[in-house]
Amino acid sequence: MNCLECDASINVPNDAAVGEIVSCPECGADFEISKKSGESVELKPAESVGEDWGE
Amino acid sequence: MAKVCIVFDRLRLEEKMLSDEASKMGHDTIMLDAKITQFSTESKRGDIDFGDVVIERCVSYFRGLHFTACLEFLGVPVINTHDVADKCGNKMVTSLLLKKAGVPTPKTYFAFSSEEAMNLINKVGYPIVIKPVIGSWGRGILPLKDKDTTEAILEMREIEDGSHDRIYYLQEMIDRPPRDIRAITVGDQVIAAMYRKSQGDFKTNIALGGDPELCEITKELEDLCLKSSKAVGGGILGIDLMEDKKRGLVVHEVNNTVEFKGLAKVAKKNIPQEMIRFALTQVRK
Numbered sequence: 001m002n003c004l005e006c007d008a009s010i011n012v013p014n015d016a017a018v019g020e021i022v023s024c025p026e027c028g029a030d031f032e033i034s035k036k037s038g039e040s041v042e043l044k045p046a047e048s049v050g051e052d053w054g055e
Numbered sequence: 056m057a058k059v060c061i062v063f064d065r066l067r068l069e070e071k072m073l074s075d076e077a078s079k080m081g082h083d084t085i086m087l088d089a090k091i092t093q094f095s096t097e098s099k100r101g102d103i104d105f106g107d108v109v110i111e112r113c114v115s116y117f118r119g120l121h122f123t124a125c126l127e128f129l130g131v132p133v134i135n136t137h138d139v140a141d142k143c144g145n146k147m148v149t150s151l152l153l154k155k156a157g158v159p160t161p162k163t164y165f166a167f168s169s170e171e172a173m174n175l176i177n178k179v180g181y182p183i184v185i186k187p188v189i190g191s192w193g194r195g196i197l198p199l200k201d202k203d204t205t206e207a208i209l210e211m212r213e214i215e216d217g218s219h220d221r222i223y224y225l226q227e228m229i230d231r232p233p234r235d236i237r238a239i240t241v242g243d244q245v246i247a248a249m250y251r252k253s254q255g256d257f258k259t260n261i262a263l264g265g266d267p268e269l270c271e272i273t274k275e276l277e278d279l280c281l282k283s284s285k286a287v288g289g290g291i292l293g294i295d296l297m298e299d300k301k302r303g304l305v306v307h308e309v310n311n312t313v314e315f316k317g318l319a320k321v322a323k324k325n326i327p328q329e330m331i332r333f334a335l336t337q338v339r340k
Contacts, residue, residue: 017071017086018066018086019063019064019070019086019088020066021065021066032065046065047064047065047090047115050115051189051190051194051217052115052116052117052118052189052190053114053115053116053191054114054116054190054191054194054310054312055191055192055293055310055311055312055313055314
């Protein structure tokens with residue numbers, strides 16, 4: 001899986017689930033796993049932290 | 056066997072722990088992403104499988120609050136209820152409810168314009184703590200120690216001009232050890248508590264790197280937490296307390312979507328299991 005920002009390789013762990021966030025080890029961009037089926041994984045840019053985020 | 060639905064918008068360790076525990080207890084789980092779910096005034100309960108009970112775990116407060124309203128419209132039991140989420144999401148409302156219920160809470164002052172906030176601070180004196188009425192993880196919480204800093208902070212709030220920035224929530228600075236207490240209540244039980252130590256500064260939030268350490272659940276702590284939970288309507292809650300050197304324990308916050316991965320590392324009870332057990336008591340027969 002390659003980073004949508006800088007094209008570096010992103011390692012998505014086998015047990016990662018849809019909705020989890022993965023970060024690019026090179027540019028630091030965050031992506032959300034939007035689809036996962038076997039080996040096939042789709043990423044979308046993760047939402048940035050909102051003013052109302054928290055507990 | 057029941058079906059438990061976890062509603063999320065960012066899948067964190069807590070949501071995975073809840074799902075794993077429900078499965079281990081023999082229940083089916085549904086993980087539902089709020090960001091890709093639709094409702095309408097014409098929606099019916101059977102349109103989407105929400106299981107028998109929903110635990111709402113959105114990291115975005117307003118997303119979770121509005122999603123909960125839709126679930127309640129459909130008659131789906133949801134934890135916490137919209138009413139509880141609404142009360143806990145606003146620090147001013149929480150403070151008023153705690154005080155009304157007789158829970159010891161820091162003295163808190165409210166003003167509705169920057170001019171009046173400055174007048175209020177001049178009257179009450181320094182130091183004083185300013186907090187946004189909406190928000191979490193210690194964001195925007197600042198100790199005000201002098202006039203120059205206060206004027207700068209108030210001016211910044213005016214420039215930002217968010218709808219809640221015109222509500223000024225000012226709280227007395229509590230003389231306390233460099234830590235606070237986070238307790239988790241589930242229904243009418245306090246299931247775990249920990250100290251959160253500051254990293255050498257004013258804030259103690261685990262989200263900011265605060266270090267968890269188990270705290271004994273004394274009778275006083277238990278009574279205050281259960282009273283606080285009742286004051287906002289109950290459910291699964293994170294109660295924040297400080298140890299005032301003069302008055303003893305004071306409750307300063309009640310959190311609606313409690314994070315527990317830090318506490319789960321040191322707690323004696325299985326926190327996600329207790330939460331699932333409680334959720335199952337809310338399933339309509």
